[in-house]
Amino acid sequence: MQRELLRRLASIIPTLFCVSILIFGLQQLLPGDPAVMLAGEDRDPSVIAYLHQKLHLDQPVAVRYLYWIAGVAHGDLGESVRTQEPVLQLILQKLPVTIELAFLAMAIAIAIGIPAGVLAALSKDGPWDLFANALALWGLSTPNFWLGIMMILLFSVHLGWLPASGYVSPLEDLRANLAAMIMPAFVLGNAIAAVLMRHTRSAMLQVLNADYVRTARAKGLPPWTVIVHHALRNALTPVITLGALEFGTLLSGSVLTEQVFSIPGFGKLVVDAVFNRDYAVIQGVVLFTASAYVLLNLLADIAYLLLNPRLRS
Amino acid sequence: MPIRRISQILVVLFISLFSSIASAQTLRIGLAEDPDVLDPTLARTFVGRIVFASLCDKLFDIDEHLNIIGQLATSWQWAPDNKSLTIKLRKGVLFQDGEKFDAAAVKFNIERHKTMPGSNRRGELAPVTSVDVMDPYTVRINLSEPFAPLLAALADRAGMMVSPKAALKEGDKFGNHPVCSGPFKFSERVAQDRIVLDRFPDYWNKAAIHFDKIIFMPIPDAAVRLANLRAGQLDLIERVAASDLPTIASDARFKIARTTEIGYQGITINVGKSAQAKSNPLGRDPRVREAFELSLDRQGIVQVAMDGEAQVGNQWVSPNNPFYAKNVPIPQRNVEKAKALLKAAGDEHPMFTLLTPTTSDAQKIAQVVQAMAKDAGFDVKILAAEFATSLNMADTGQFDAYVLAWSGRADPDGNLYSFDVCKQPLNYAGYCNPEVDALINESRATRDPTQRQKVFNAVAQHVLSDRPIIYLFHRHWLWAYSSKLSGFRTFPDGLIRVQGMSLH
Numbered sequence: 001m002q003r004e005l006l007r008r009l010a011s012i013i014p015t016l017f018c019v020s021i022l023i024f025g026l027q028q029l030l031p032g033d034p035a036v037m038l039a040g041e042d043r044d045p046s047v048i049a050y051l052h053q054k055l056h057l058d059q060p061v062a063v064r065y066l067y068w069i070a071g072v073a074h075g076d077l078g079e080s081v082r083t084q085e086p087v088l089q090l091i092l093q094k095l096p097v098t099i100e101l102a103f104l105a106m107a108i109a110i111a112i113g114i115p116a117g118v119l120a121a122l123s124k125d126g127p128w129d130l131f132a133n134a135l136a137l138w139g140l141s142t143p144n145f146w147l148g149i150m151m152i153l154l155f156s157v158h159l160g161w162l163p164a165s166g167y168v169s170p171l172e173d174l175r176a177n178l179a180a181m182i183m184p185a186f187v188l189g190n191a192i193a194a195v196l197m198r199h200t201r202s203a204m205l206q207v208l209n210a211d212y213v214r215t216a217r218a219k220g221l222p223p224w225t226v227i228v229h230h231a232l233r234n235a236l237t238p239v240i241t242l243g244a245l246e247f248g249t250l251l252s253g254s255v256l257t258e259q260v261f262s263i264p265g266f267g268k269l270v271v272d273a274v275f276n277r278d279y280a281v282i283q284g285v286v287l288f289t290a291s292a293y294v295l296l297n298l299l300a301d302i303a304y305l306l307l308n309p310r311l312r313s
Numbered sequence: 314m315p316i317r318r319i320s321q322i323l324v325v326l327f328i329s330l331f332s333s334i335a336s337a338q339t340l341r342i343g344l345a346e347d348p349d350v351l352d353p354t355l356a357r358t359f360v361g362r363i364v365f366a367s368l369c370d371k372l373f374d375i376d377e378h379l380n381i382i383g384q385l386a387t388s389w390q391w392a393p394d395n396k397s398l399t400i401k402l403r404k405g406v407l408f409q410d411g412e413k414f415d416a417a418a419v420k421f422n423i424e425r426h427k428t429m430p431g432s433n434r435r436g437e438l439a440p441v442t443s444v445d446v447m448d449p450y451t452v453r454i455n456l457s458e459p460f461a462p463l464l465a466a467l468a469d470r471a472g473m474m475v476s477p478k479a480a481l482k483e484g485d486k487f488g489n490h491p492v493c494s495g496p497f498k499f500s501e502r503v504a505q506d507r508i509v510l511d512r513f514p515d516y517w518n519k520a521a522i523h524f525d526k527i528i529f530m531p532i533p534d535a536a537v538r539l540a541n542l543r544a545g546q547l548d549l550i551e552r553v554a555a556s557d558l559p560t561i562a563s564d565a566r567f568k569i570a571r572t573t574e575i576g577y578q579g580i581t582i583n584v585g586k587s588a589q590a591k592s593n594p595l596g597r598d599p600r601v602r603e604a605f606e607l608s609l610d611r612q613g614i615v616q617v618a619m620d621g622e623a624q625v626g627n628q629w630v631s632p633n634n635p636f637y638a639k640n641v642p643i644p645q646r647n648v649e650k651a652k653a654l655l656k657a658a659g660d661e662h663p664m665f666t667l668l669t670p671t672t673s674d675a676q677k678i679a680q681v682v683q684a685m686a687k688d689a690g691f692d693v694k695i696l697a698a699e700f701a702t703s704l705n706m707a708d709t710g711q712f713d714a715y716v717l718a719w720s721g722r723a724d725p726d727g728n729l730y731s732f733d734v735c736k737q738p739l740n741y742a743g744y745c746n747p748e749v750d751a752l753i754n755e756s757r758a759t760r761d762p763t764q765r766q767k768v769f770n771a772v773a774q775h776v777l778s779d780r781p782i783i784y785l786f787h788r789h790w791l792w793a794y795s796s797k798l799s800g801f802r803t804f805p806d807g808l809i810r811v812q813g814m815s816l817h
Contacts, residue, residue: 031701031705032701036701037701037704038357039357040349040356040357040358040433041357041359041719042357042433043739044433044435044436044738045738046435046436047433048738054430082349082350083347083350084352084355084486084489085489149536149537149540152540153540156540156541156543157544160544160545163546164541164543164544165540165546166507166530259537260534260537261537262506262530262532262537264503264506275700276701277701
C-alpha cells in the first residue's frame with residue numbers, strides 16, 4: 001500500500017508540470033499585447049517598452065515560461081502588474097472567501113436537494129414529485145445573476161433584512177458575515193440543489209425497488225428506517241460523487257454570483273485579471289486551483305485505499 | 314456630594330462618548346471599477362484618480378468650471394519667455410507620515426515622475442528639464458520649450474506629492490502603502506472589495522473635512538451599485554446608469570447630480586494606420602467620411618444610446634468649454650447631401666466594418682450609427698470585440714472605424730495632441746497632417762487664452778474636415794447619493810472631492 005501511495009504522490013509532479021504548460025500556453029492565445037492593456041489610457045510608448053521588459057514579453061514564450069516556473073518552484077507566483085500586490089497574497093486573501101461560499105452553497109444545496117429528491121421518489125408521480133420537479137426545473141433554469149439581483153431587490157432594498165453586497169470576515173463579525181453570505185450561497189446552492197434532487201430521486205427510485213429494501217420492509221422495520229438507513233445510504237453514492245464535482249467547481253470561483261454580490265472571491269479575481277491581461281494573476285490562480293484539484297483527487301484516492309481493502313492488494 | 318460629582322462626570326462622559334459616536338462619520342462610495350496601483354507615478358486608470366482625490370493633494374486643482382486653482386501651490390508666476398514656472402508653496406503642510414512638505418519634496422516628486430521606471434507621468438512632463446529649489450517654499454520648474462498644458466498636468470496625477478521618505482523606503486512597492494498629504498491616509502486595501510482611508514488629523518485644510526473614514530467599494534454592475542445605495546449600504550455612487558435615473562428621482566431619499574464630462578465619445582476612422590486604410594472606403598476618400606458624418610443624427614444617438622444623458626458635440630472639447638472652436642459648429646444630419654457626396658465619390662453603397670468594444674454603451678452607439686448610416690446608403694457591419702482585443706486591433710490598424718471613448722483631460726491638449734499629431738501613441742486613425750502638427754505644437758507654446766483659442770480654431774478647421782475622428786457627444790457624469798449627504802459638488806473631470814461634504 002505504501003508503494004501505491006508513493007506512486008500516486010510521484011504522479012503529482014508530472015501532472016502539475018503538464019498543467020503549468022497548459023495554463024501558460026492557453027494564456028498566450030489571449031489576443032492583444034498585455035503591455036498595451038496594462039499601460040492604461042495614455043499608452044505611453046516608454047511605459048509599454050518598460051512593461052515588455054519587466055514581463056519578459058520581449059523574450060520567446062519558452063523563456064518566459066522558464067522565468068515563471070522558476071519563480072513558482074521558489075514559491076514566488078509573481079505580482080499583479082495592475083495593483084502590484086503579490087499573487088500569493090491575493091490568493092490567500094480570496095481563498096477563505098471562496099471556501100466559505102462553497103461550503104455554505106453546498107450545505108444549502110444538500111439541505112434542499114436531498115430531502116426533495118427522497119420525497120419526490122417516495123411519491124413518484126404524486127403531488128410531492130410534481131412539486132420537487134417544478135422546484136428543480138426552477139433551480140436549473142434560473143440564471144444566477146437574475147436570481148441574485150431579484151433577491152437583492154427583495155431582501156435588501158425592499159425589506160432591508162440583508163446587506164445588498166460586500167463581504168465581512170467571520171473573524172470580524174460572524175453575524176454580519178453570514179448575513180452577507182446567505183444570499184450568494186443560496187443563489188449558488190439553488191442550482192446545485194436542483195441537480196442533486198434529480199439524481200437523488202432517480203437513485204432512490206432504483207434502490208427502492210431493490211431486493212434488500214423489500215427484505216427490510218418484510219422484516220417489519222419502520223418505514224423511515226428503511227428509507228434512511230437502507231435505501232438512502234446506498235442511493236447517495238452517485239449523489240456524493242456528483243456533489244464532490246460540483247464542490248470542486250465552486251472552489252474555482254463563481255464569476256457571476258461573485259460579481260452580483262461583490263464577493264471578493266476567486267472568480268472575480270480571475271475574470272478581472274483576464275480582462276486586464278494581468279498574466280501573473282491568471283497563471284497563479286489557475287495553477288493554485290489546479291493544484292488543489294490534483295491534491296483533492298489524491299486525497300480521495302488515499303481514502304479509497306483506506307476504506308476499500310480490495311484496492312490495497 | 315461625591316455621588317452628585319460622580320453622576321456629573323458620568324453625564325459628561327456619556328455626552329462626550331455619544332458625541333464622538335455621532336461625529337464618527339464614514340462615507341461609503343461605490344465605484345464602477347477596482348482602481349489600479351495607488352502610486353500617482355505609476356497609476357493609469359480613471360477610477361484610481363477618484364481615490365487619489367481624497368488621498369493625495371496636488372500642486373494645482375481644477376474648480377467646477379475647469380479653472381486652474383492652487384492646492385499645495387499658493388501662487389505661481391511664468392517667466393517672460395514662458396520657459397519656467399515659479400511656484401510658491403503652502404506652508405505648514407505635512408505628509409501623512411509626519412514629514413514636512415516643502416520645495417525639496419516637490420523637486421523629489423517631479424524627478425520621481427520623470428525617472429521612475431514605468432512612470433506614466435513622463436509624457437505629461439516631457440518638456441520639464443529640471444526643478445530648482447529657490448527657498449524652502451519656492452520651486453522653479455524649468456522647461457525646454459513653452460508648454461501651456463503644464464498647469465493642467467500638475468492639476469492631475471503629475472502634480473500629486475508623495476512623501477519622499479516613504480517613497481524611498483517602499484521603492485516600486487509604494488502603491489501598496491501610499492503616503493501623501495491629502496485629507497485621508499491609506500488604511501487598508503482588499504483587492505476588488507474595498508479601499509479604506511482614515512482621516513489625516515494634521516491635514517492643512519482639516520476644517521473642510523467632515524468624515525473620519527472613507528470606504529471605496531468597487532461594484533462593477535450599475536444595478537447592484539444602485540441596489541446598495543437604496544439598501545443604505547453606500548452613501549454615494551458614481552457612473553449611475555442613465556436608465557436608472559427615473560427610479561432614483563422618484564425616491565426622496567436620494568439625489569442625483571450630473572455634469573458634462575471633459576472627455577468625448579467618437580468614431581475613429583482608419584485613414585492611414587495600416588494598409589487597410591486603402592481598402593477602407595472611409596479611409597481612402599474624405600467625401601465618404603463627410604457623407605458618413607452627415608448621415609448621423611447626434612441628438613438621436615444620444616437619445617437612443619445614452620437615454621439623453623450626454624451633450625452632443627463635434628469636437629475634442631464640449632461646446633461649453635472655453636476652447637470650443639465656434640467657427641466649426643455641429644453639422645446637422647443631411648441624408649440627401651450625404652447621398653450626393655457618395656455619388657460624387659463613385660461609391661453609393663460603401664461597406665465597412667465598425668469595430669466596437671463589448672461595453673453596452675459602445676454597442677448601442679454602433680447599432681444606432683449602423684441604422685442611421687444605412688439611410689444614406691452605407692452598409693455598416695458591426696464587429697464587437699472584448700476591450701483589450703479591440704484595442705489591439707486598433708493599435709495594429711486592423712479596423713475601418715472604431716467606437717472609442719476618451720475620459721478627457723482638463724486642458725484641450727490632453728484630448729488632442731496624442732490623438733491627432735503624427736505617430737502619437739493614441740493616434741489610432743494614423744492621421745498625419747504637418748499643418749495640424751505645427752498648429753497643435755503652437756497651441757502648446759501659447760499661454761495667452763485668446764491667442765490659443767485662435768490656434769484651436771485653425772486646428773478645428775483642419776481636423777474636422779479631415780475627420781480622423783468623428784466626435785459624437787460628451788457623456789454626463791452621473792452620481793446618485795443619499796439625501797443625508799450635503800456639500801456634494803460636481804466637477805467636469807468626474808472626480809469626487811470630499812472637501813465640504815458631510816452626512817447628517
